[in-house]
Amino acid sequence: MKVKIKVKHLFALAVALCASFVLLQLIVMPRIEVAMAKKHFEQGTAGGKNELLRVMDTSSGDDKWELIRRYMIENGSDMSLTRFDVIAGDGTFESSTVTSLPDAPRWTGEERIKYLEAYVEGGPADGYLVRASKQLAFEYLLLSRTEDAIRALERTEQRLTGGYDNQKRELKFARAKIYADAEQFETAERLLTELSEKQNRKGTYLNDNIVKLQTRIMEQRDDTKSSVSGTIKRSDGKPMAGIGVYLRSSRDVYHSLIEGEPYQTSTDSEGNYAFKGVAPGSYVVYIGLNFEQIDGWTRPANYNEEWIDLRGGEHLTRDITLQRLIQLRSPVDQQVITGKTVTFEWEPVEGAATYTLNGTFPVENGTVGHQIKDHIESNSIELSLEELYSVESGYSYKKFGDKDIPDPSNLLGYADPSSRFSWSVEAYDADGKLLTRSNGYRLNLNEQTMGPLPFFYLKERTLTGADRLLLEGRMDEALVEYKAAYERDEQDEHSLRMMVKLLRINATDAKRPLDAASVTYLEKLASVDDTGNAIFPLIEYYGSVEDWSRVDRYYSMLNKARQGRVESYSQAQYGKMLLKQGRVQEGEAQLRQAQENDPSNRFIGPYLASVIYLSGTLDTAEELARQYPERSYYDKDNPDWSDLVQGLKEENQNSNDDSYFSKLKEALRVCFGGEQTEIEDWTAESEYLAMKAFIKALSKVD
């Protein structure tokens, strides 16, 4: 095949080809490069970030601003201190996954500063410029470069022309806020005055914020207000610079951190932070860290143990020291245990007096955690499998057909040879303060922090016929089979334990108390189970039928099994049973101890009642109520015992009734008795409002 072509046509063809090649290189290729870089960045492909940075560097004009806008400004949050990877509270760790491009790599502060600076200088003067400058100011603030932050905001304000009045006001407000944070109150107030003088519209979001900031400055300057400050560092001495610090009020801690919460700051280069002019209330300090900062470390804090109660005028210091995660030694990496015991061993922690061993059972969509043993005095412990089999845990539900039943594997617990268990350990000092733990972020970011996997299998036993029925979701048949197996062999502790578990679940599901036959099995189990885990249900049962001598007997058994350290919940329930019997002195002693061991102060009410009943005055109770406010994350209506006792005190003083106190004692006696109808009758007759309020709150404590 041949083609005829004139030289001049061939030449024209060559010219056309060359031209298109040049066109490709100059216009099309850069565009493809930009498109590829965008795609790689968004998908989080390796090197995507560098590609994007390169095209940002090489492009110019509108293209450049468009890239910075799309990938930095839109994705960043303005002046937000809440955008850290992990928000660590009192034992809670929340990893955030919020970004419009979930897979895109993150910019470092340095990268953001470089491009945002360019944008603030040369980018088009519009709403994005405002956002860019706010974000730039925030990056500067994290590095304690306050001056630069102010300058960036001011520069943008100058660049914006007419038509952007609101944005200019926003920027001015941002500056005022920075001055207020830096305690340059005169400048901050001057700016705020300028802003409020030129208010154009009433009731806008900004106007509200202006008023709020003015109030805050006033509070900050007010020496009678409280302050909370401190230093955040690692146990190796490295100060934690540029991390978020949030003083979160008891009204807010039950939800995730939001930008609107009033007390937010970041640490300076030495890791210092300070909140001034804090309003009275109860607070917990939360901190915000990036993965690099938390990787391999933990904030040692336990739920409800970090409360700060401010009444006004206090200047408190709360330092936080991040600690290294404990390394686990054995059993790890899915070791299969077939012997009769298992030895848990971990790296010792300096200064630790005791350790607590925790475990998890796998369930359908996660795990169920539980405590295996506490007050362990060395960095290893050998446990018999029987001890593990008798561990108590909560249970999750699983669907079988159209029915939800407790997850059978969860019920079998350590007795399920197919389950993969995990374990972790916490270290405590002699005062019972948490030092560090083994579980946390293990991301291999700065160093090898991943360590061995905390998983193991127990394959000492094989499943019985009843176990298999249970695992198939046939609970009722399994119960019959366990019963039969136990009757065949009374040494079969496993069948007895499973039977008791199922009987208790049946009773709970049917909302009825245990029947006498079930109680017999429970008693048999309690007599063979050394851990004491089977005892508390018996105390509850005999308490409900008012068989007090058995309650006493089982409580002393429990106390012995727990070596004098009964869980505060069980102890408080026993204390309330003592009150019910009129043994107020003994009840008060139990409640006091339970109250001391329970950081949530949930039993402060009955404890206060017993103190009032015994002491015959309200002064001690008033002090106790103030010192131990009842904590509650979710229920914002939990009683303010301090107010309630205060009310009693005032009512007593105003009543001019000599018999007020004996009436109060009588009301308490009725309430201790726990008979709902009697309490209602008393309430209907009583004329004292504060007394009624106290009794009402007391009768609701469970």
Added chain:
Amino acid sequence: MKTEQEQEFIRRRLEEELGDLRFLKGAEVLDRTHPRSWRAKLRALWNYELELPLIPIGASFAVLLAIFLVDQLQEDTGKGQPTVDMSRSGRQLVEAGGNTYWKDDYEKAVEGVESKDQS
């Protein structure tokens, strides 16, 4: 083949009939068919008709294009490779055994211990 007589006859007829016509561009025609000046030579070259074999030329173009594309591709994949940001990009977190891991690290570790168990 016609006889010479016939040829002679036709020639005469033509001369008779075209006797009134004069052919003026003889020089130009000659110039085109046998160019003497550089301009004329250039124009001849410009309009020269080439006969090109399509297959070999097409094939060599295809080879060149392929080389060019492969080269571009290599350049692209080569870029950024030394500074791979594997610490973050496109990785998911997973919670397992009370710890938070990168999902890929975790899966690799589990695979590792499982294969060790089997061997």
